[in-house]
Amino acid sequence: KEFNRAYGDSRSVVFETDIGKMKDPSVQQMVMSKGSLRGKTLDGVLSPKVYQELSDQCAKSGIPLAALNGFKPSMVVLMISMAELQEIGITQEGVDVWFYEKGKKDGKEIKQLETIEEQVDFIFAMGEGNEDEFVSRSIKDLKDVKETVTKVLDAWKKGDRAALAGEFVEEMKRDYPQLYKALLVDRNKKWLPKVEAYFKTEKREFVLVGVGHLVGADGVLAALEKKGYRVEQLDSK
Secondary structure, eight states: OHHHHHHHTOSEEEESSOGGGTTOHHHHHHHHHHTBOTTOOHHHHSOHHHHHHHHHHHHHHTOOGGGGTTBOHHHHHHHHHHHHHHHTTOOSOOHHHHHHHHHHHHTOEEEESSOHHHHHHHHHTTTTTOHHHHHHHHHHHHTTHHHHHHHHHHHHHHTOHHHHIIIIIHHHHHHOHHHHIIIIIHHHHHHHHHHHHHTTSSSOEEEEOOGGGTSSTTSHHHHHHHTTOOOOOOOOO
């Protein structure tokens, strides 16, 4: 109800990036190019031990690792993660895609906070410089993916900022400090001026981003509160 109310009260819908271009062949080609190891191979980038761990996980997930040997660890880990999420019933179409399609149909103004290329660069920078640790930890995390996703979804449905930060953000901050800074902190800082600018427009914007960007000490909501804004949680009950 809260999401539908926010959507209904808004003339514009703002997403992280241009979702409509995701299926564009040129974008898919760009993703394949940026995800390439450019002459190197996974078995040359990873240690034999970690490569074997990745090979075992790919076999479990039904992904042919041999066909992906020329791609970056981050791309392979992303594919495995998506396969495991689908296995437990999480589809690729998230809330953002659903509201994007609805917004287009309803004639809403569609905006974004960053380009697709910027987002792809952030994703493929994951694990650079410490590929073994990144891949090994990612595989380890997948073993608890069902329990983790269940907890995150439950907290998300309740709007429990503290629980979401504890289950998702704080663990990333502790275990992957560089990734945390690149994927969340730096991007949040870039987005903040744009979000603030929306407060000055006559239109009402519905900003819809991944929950990891909203919660925690470095989240967008905390940043707004530090600047003196009053943040209220919508309750349609």
